[in-house]
Amino acid sequence: MFFEPMNYGNAGLEHNPLKAIVAPRPIGxxxxxxxxxxxxxxxxxFFNAVSxxxxxxxxxxxAFGPEHQKDTLRNVTETGVFTxxxxxxxxxxxxxISSGDYPYGENEFNAAKLSMIPGTTVNVPHVGNVPAALECMLLQTIALPANDRGENYTAVLGTVTGIFVDDSVVVDGKISYALLAPVARMGYRDYANINDFFELGRPIIKFEDP
Ligand SMILES: Cc1cc2nc3c(=O)[nH]c(=O)nc-3n(C[C@H](O)[C@H](O)[C@H](O)COP(=O)(O)O)c2cc1C
Known part of the structure; x- marks a missing residue:
């Protein structure tokens, strides 16, 4: 099958498949x-490292229109930092639980019964007991084009200013994926535990001097 991005219905698909195709995605x-x-x-x-x-x-x-931006975007543009x-x-x-549509100002750390650990390089707490956290300073926001219902995404780029890693996930100087146990988002309502790892070196291409 082949179809234009929003014409998946004509191809017999029930839901927009983009997030199922670009999967697994890490969760920020x-x-x-x-x-x-x-x-x-x-x-x-919609999160990743880009540099x-x-x-x-x-x-x-x-954002479902200019009046309905997410609290995270509002905060990051107000204060210029996030973790x-x-x-x-x-x-x-x-x-x-923290993904619920809580009113602005409601602290999801409390809703989800999570402890707050003070930030080191930014004045933002990170979640207690996480295997790792990246403290970030806002670099740039990019308003992406809107669809025909006036909904759009804003991409937020942040420079990492500090990295927290729980010592318990470090083995022989490397992060252990088995201990970090990252949870990934798939499409639909699906998630994945990533637990099958293998190593692969890149080819070394030798150029002969002419
Ligand atoms: C696993 C997961 C991933 C999500 N990813 C995104 C995303 O990339 N972009 C987005 O706008 N909403 C995403 N959401 C929905 C937001 O988390 C949700 O709208 C939340 O209420 C936003 O909170 P805020 O307004 O406090 O920022 C995701 C939800 C879940 C459960």
């Missing part, structure tokens, strides 16, 4: 603060 569980001092936490799976040195990450927040938490294996339910 993003904590942020407003200028009023309110604290926010929500998961974003290693300097370390830069990106997430993308959906990306990595969801621990035992924290999937809490992550899901």
């Amino acid at each position: 569980w993003i904590s942020s603060c407003g200028v009023d001092g309110s604290i926010n936490l929500a998961p974003y799976s 290693e040195d300097p370390a830069i990450v990106m997430f993308s927040a959906q 990306v938490n990595i969801v621990g294996a035992s924290q999937v339910q809490a992550m899901n």
Whole structure:
């Protein structure tokens, strides 16, 4: 089958398959603060690292019209900082609770019964007991084009200013995926535990001097 992105129905598919095709995606569980001092936490799976040195990450927040932007985007544009938490294996339910559509100002750390650990390089708490967290400074927001219902995403790029790693997930100087146990988002309502790893070196191409 072949179809234009929003014509999946003509191809016999029940749901937009994009997120099932671009899967698995890491989950950026993003904590942020407003200028009023309110604290926010929500998961974003349009999330990834986009540059290693300097370390830069990106997430993308959906808006249902200009009046309905997500609290995370509002906070990040207000204060210029955020923290990306990595969801621990035992924290999937809490992550899901924090995705609820709570009113602005309601602290999802409380709703999900999570502890707050003060940030080091940014004035944003990270989630207690996470295997890792990335403290970030806002680099740039990019308003992406809207659909015909006036809904659009805003991509948010952040420079990583500090990295927290729980010592318990480090083995012989490397992060152990088995201990980090990252939870990934698939399409539909599906998630994946990533637990099958293999190593592969890149080819070394030798150029002969002419
Ligand atoms: C696993 C997961 C991934 C999500 N990824 C995104 C995303 O990438 N972009 C987005 O706009 N919403 C995403 N959502 C929905 C938001 O988490 C949800 O709208 C939340 O209420 C936003 O909170 P906020 O307004 O406090 O930022 C996701 C939800 C879940 C459960």
